[in-house]
Amino acid sequence: MADPQPASTTSPSSEVPLLHAQLRTLKAIAEASTHQDIVAALFNELSVIDITICSLWLFGPNEHQRAHGPFNYVELAGLRTKATTPGTDILMRVPIRFRTPLYEHLSTGRPLLSTSTDDVSLDQNPLMRTLLKSTPVANWVICPLNTDARQFGLIFVGSEREEAFTPAIVESMNVICTHIAMKAALLVLQQEQSRSRYERTALLNTVRDGILLTQTGSDGASVLAVNERFKRLFNCQVLHPGMQLDVLLNQMQIPPSVRHNLTASWRYVSVNERDIQHGTFEMVTFEGQPVEIVWYSAPMINPDTNDVFSRLFIFHDATPERAAVQVRSAFLSRVSHELRTPLTSISGFTQFILEATGDDLPDLAKEYLTIINDSAGKLKQIFTELIEITRAYAGEIQLDLHAVHMEETIRSVLRQYEAAADGKKQHITVVAEDNVPVLQADGVKIGRVISSLISNAIKFTPEEGRILVEIALANTSTDLPPYAPPDVMTPAVVVKIIDDGEGVPESDIEAIFEPFHRAKNASAQQIVGAGLGLALSRSLIDLHRGHIWVQPVSKKSTGGKFFFTVPVSTIL
Numbered sequence: 001m002a003d004p005q006p007a008s009t010t011s012p013s014s015e016v017p018l019l020h021a022q023l024r025t026l027k028a029i030a031e032a033s034t035h036q037d038i039v040a041a042l043f044n045e046l047s048v049i050d051i052t053i054c055s056l057w058l059f060g061p062n063e064h065q066r067a068h069g070p071f072n073y074v075e076l077a078g079l080r081t082k083a084t085t086p087g088t089d090i091l092m093r094v095p096i097r098f099r100t101p102l103y104e105h106l107s108t109g110r111p112l113l114s115t116s117t118d119d120v121s122l123d124q125n126p127l128m129r130t131l132l133k134s135t136p137v138a139n140w141v142i143c144p145l146n147t148d149a150r151q152f153g154l155i156f157v158g159s160e161r162e163e164a165f166t167p168a169i170v171e172s173m174n175v176i177c178t179h180i181a182m183k184a185a186l187l188v189l190q191q192e193q194s195r196s197r198y199e200r201t202a203l204l205n206t207v208r209d210g211i212l213l214t215q216t217g218s219d220g221a222s223v224l225a226v227n228e229r230f231k232r233l234f235n236c237q238v239l240h241p242g243m244q245l246d247v248l249l250n251q252m253q254i255p256p257s258v259r260h261n262l263t264a265s266w267r268y269v270s271v272n273e274r275d276i277q278h279g280t281f282e283m284v285t286f287e288g289q290p291v292e293i294v295w296y297s298a299p300m301i302n303p304d305t306n307d308v309f310s311r312l313f314i315f316h317d318a319t320p321e322r323a324a325v326q327v328r329s330a331f332l333s334r335v336s337h338e339l340r341t342p343l344t345s346i347s348g349f350t351q352f353i354l355e356a357t358g359d360d361l362p363d364l365a366k367e368y369l370t371i372i373n374d375s376a377g378k379l380k381q382i383f384t385e386l387i388e389i390t391r392a393y394a395g396e397i398q399l400d401l402h403a404v405h406m407e408e409t410i411r412s413v414l415r416q417y418e419a420a421a422d423g424k425k426q427h428i429t430v431v432a433e434d435n436v437p438v439l440q441a442d443g444v445k446i447g448r449v450i451s452s453l454i455s456n457a458i459k460f461t462p463e464e465g466r467i468l469v470e471i472a473l474a475n476t477s478t479d480l481p482p483y484a485p486p487d488v489m490t491p492a493v494v495v496k497i498i499d500d501g502e503g504v505p506e507s508d509i510e511a512i513f514e515p516f517h518r519a520k521n522a523s524a525q526q527i528v529g530a531g532l533g534l535a536l537s538r539s540l541i542d543l544h545r546g547h548i549w550v551q552p553v554s555k556k557s558t559g560g561k562f563f564f565t566v567p568v569s570t571i572l
Contacts, residue, residue: 017048018048018169018172021046021048021172022172022175022176025041025042025045025046025176026176026179028041028044028045029041029042029176029179029180030179030183034078035056035077035184035187036077038056038078038180038183038184039054039056039078039079040078042080042176043080049157049159049164050160050161051157051158051159052081052135052136052137052160053079053080053081053082053135053137054078054079054080054081054155054156054157054158055078055080055156056078056079056145056153056154056155057074057076057077057153057154057155057156058074058075058152058153058184058188059073059075059151059153060073060074060093061073071151072095073093073094073095074094074154075092075094075153076092076093077153082135083135106142106144106151107151108144109144110144111142111143111170112141112142113139113165114139114140114141135158138162138164139158139159139161139162139164140157140158140159140165141157141165141170141173142154142156143173143176143177144177144181145177145180145181145184147181147182147185149185152181152185152188155173155177204225204227205227205228205229207227208229209314209315209317210230210233210234210316211225211226211227211229211230211312211313211315212226212230212248213226213310213311214245214311214313215309215310221266222241222242222243222245223240223243224241224310225241230315232286233293233317234252235252235285235286236251236252236253245266246263249262249263249266253286254281255282255283258281258282261279261281262279262281265277266297275299275477275486276299277296277298277487278295278487279294279295280293280294280295281293281295291317291319292317292318292319292322293316293317294315294318296313296314296316297312297313299311299312337387339379339383340383340384343379343380343383344380347377350369351373353369354369354370354373382532385532385536386515388539389515389532389536389539392539397445397540397543399441399442399445399543399544401440401442402441402442403439403440404438404439404440404442404446405438406432406436406439406446406471406493407430407471409443409446410430410469410471410495411430413447413450413454416451417451417454417455420458424458424462424463424464426458426463426464426466427467428454428467429466429467429468429469430469430471431468431469431470432470433471433472433473436472436493437493437568441544441566442543442544445543446544448536448537449537449540449548452534452537453497453537453564454467455533456533456534456560456562457497457499457560457562460501460560461499461500461501461560462500465500465501466499467497467498467499468496468497468498469495469497469498470494470496470498471493472493472496473492474492474565475490475491476490477490479494480494481494481551481563482551483549483550483563484549484565485547485549487547488547488565489565491567491568492565492566492567493565493566494563494564494565495566497560497561497562497563498560498561499560501559501560503552503558503561504550504551504552504553504560505552506552508552509551509552513534513537513538513548514535515532534548541564541565541566544566546564546565547564549563549564
């Protein structure tokens with residue numbers, strides 16, 4: 001191998017055809033859409049040097065992390081010889097060693113010229129030797145394809161002429177290869193984008209739910225991608241990236257009322273908004289099947305910059321799950337009713353015996369009858385709560401909305417627990433902000449939630465302990481207390497109940513709201529309960545589009561801390 005050496009001088013008259021050839025080549029390269037087109041442009045337009053072979057090689061793997069190497073192989077991306085048919089695709093990949101004289105020379109960005117095929121080694125590459133032996137070459141040049149950002153590969157050009165590569169031609173080749181490197185960068189970027197789109201589409205199409213990705217723009221939110229399930233679900237086939245979200249909503253085959261509600265819900269939520277949205281609606285599919293759709297909307301955040309770059313919408317057909325829930329709920333409700341009937345008889349007859357003959361009964365019999373009556377009452381309460389939970393899961397509970405003063409509702413509930421709190425010498429304090437509005441809610445059901453939380457606080461708070469109830473208004477998500485779920489709807493009234501008990505560990509903050517779940521310290525402290533109160537409370541708060549959660553206990557935060565929200569959807 002040798003550095004470029006002047007082979008001959010070039011007269012001004014010979015430079016004119018070379019300049020024209022260079023301009024034609026640059027124009028053809030600019031119009032090229034593939035690497036093979038680039039090779040064809042060189043082969044056809046630089047006829048002044050009588051090219052015998054022209055090949056384009058790309059380093060690999062093509063990764064941003066090693067834009068300047070080391071590379072594992074060199075891959076043939078384009079080839080043209082006098083013996084090959086134009087457009088022939090030949091796929092070849094050859095391993096390379098990083099620290100070699102040829103590679104070190106190409107890393108400098110200077111072309112490499114030789115007057116003898118014996119100088120061509122390319123790490124003793126058998127492929128290169130085969131190409132040279134099959135094609136007559138008297139002179140050749142290797143030009144690196146480099147940009148400031150990365151190394152892409154090399155161009156190999158061979159000619160039958162002994163003095164084909166004069167200094168002027170080598171310089172022209174260098175200029176051309178600079179443009180080829182930029183074109184290669186563009187093609188690689190297009191390939192990466194195409195591969196990314198393909199992978200994204202393939203991934204989205206594996207999801208059984210309807211998926212919609214949107215992005216923000218000067219004209220509002222627009223469609224970035226949808227999957228096939230979304231198209232089939234809403235029977236909208238004419239979709240393309242960049243379509244405005246309003247246009248897409250008009251194409252979706254959904255009831256007009258649903259379209260109006262979704263438009264109102266999505267229009268005022270920026271793609272860059274970090275809150276999570278959700279909702280449900282009913283529709284009839286294109287095949288005539290009635291379905292219930294549950295949808296969620298969440299931001300997609302770049303972990304490096306913490307910026308929102310897109311918004312994801314998921315549409316799930318919940319019809320099978322809801323049907324199963326309704327069957328299960330009907331079964332549990334039926335069983336609970338059947339069991340509650342004999343319990344009512346047991347309790348009624350026990351009370352009659354105690355009232356009618358209580359004074360004549362032996363003390364032991366009176367004690368046993370009292371235990372039977374109390375146990376029947378507790379079982380009846382469990383079945384009542386179980387029926388309400390199953391009805392809530394099946395969507396059978398309706399809200400009786402009216403004006404609710406949260407502070408008054410809480411104080412009314414507390415009056416029912418004065419005796420229980422006084423019996424343990426506990427002190428309960430209520431603190432309400434002045435700006436808490438009157439809500440439109442179901443006061444009875446909100447009262448049941450408060451009753452469950454206050455009852456638990458009294459049970460788990462030791463004697464002479466303190467219980468604090470706070471009522472506040474959260475206008476935005478930044479006003480919410482710690483551990484609030486990301487999709488809390490604001491503005492909302494927030495109720496906080498804090499006690500001096502042992503609190504809830506991190507491992508139980510979700511399980512504690514499941515039916516029949518019992519805290520570990522409940523058994524240790526012999527606290528009575530079936531584990532249904534918090535599960536029913538979550539169902540009732542969900543009906544109000546609110547949230548209920550617990551802050552786990554830690555070294556910095558002791559005691560039980562429960563929170564729930566009721567959105568200020570309408571202020572009376």
